[in-house]
Amino acid sequence: SIVNDAHNQHLIAWNNSGTSFFIYNATRFSQDILPIHFKHSNYSSFVRQLNMYGFHKINKSPRGQRGSNEYEVWEFSHKNFQRDNPSLLEDIKRKTMDSELLRRENGDVHASLATMQQYQADLLRQFKTLEENYSNLLQNMEEMKKTQAQQQATIRKLLDYATQTSSSKYEDIIFLWSSLMCLLKSRQTKICQK
Known part of the structure; x- marks a missing residue:
């Protein structure tokens, strides 16, 4: 629902194909969006949570050329997190040890x-x-x-x-x-x- 909310499109949005999503300003996203949906406003904790559920960061900026969180764009994907396929959401589970x-x-x-x-x-x-x-x-x-x-x-x-x-x-x-x-x-x- 965060990604689909039109009011949040300036901070978080789907990519064109709907197979991943972007976070455009991590600082503002942490201040404005996280406290509404989570018990914290810590961006690092949010990223750790994504990782625990199998999301992967797609790194677009070359090494050494990253800017501050304000200008850096973060992209995350998960094979079962797709814009037009909400039935796959039930397959997203917290990673467990083999x-x-x-x-x-x-x-x-x-x-x-x-x-x-x-x-x-x-x-x-x-x-x-x-x-x-x-x-x-x-x-x-x-x-x-x-x-x-x-x-x-x-x-x-x-x-x-x-x-x-x-x-x-x-x-x-x-x-x-x-x-x-x-x-x-x-x-x-x-x-x-x-």
């Missing part, structure tokens, strides 16, 4: 989600393994502290005994000392193997 593209994107999302879930499960397993290793390490450290305390107590007893005994029992002390060292080495090996 169903195959949607299906592909949906598959990509599901694949990404599955990958992320697998990655999360792997991280959880690694975290549990780290927790177990940390717990074992703490337990081993406690056992080593106990063993070290026992060793120090035994060494003190041996030193006390050595200072109180005569040199004749020195051989007994050396035997006890070597036995103690063997015992300590076997305990450390046992703890480290855990």
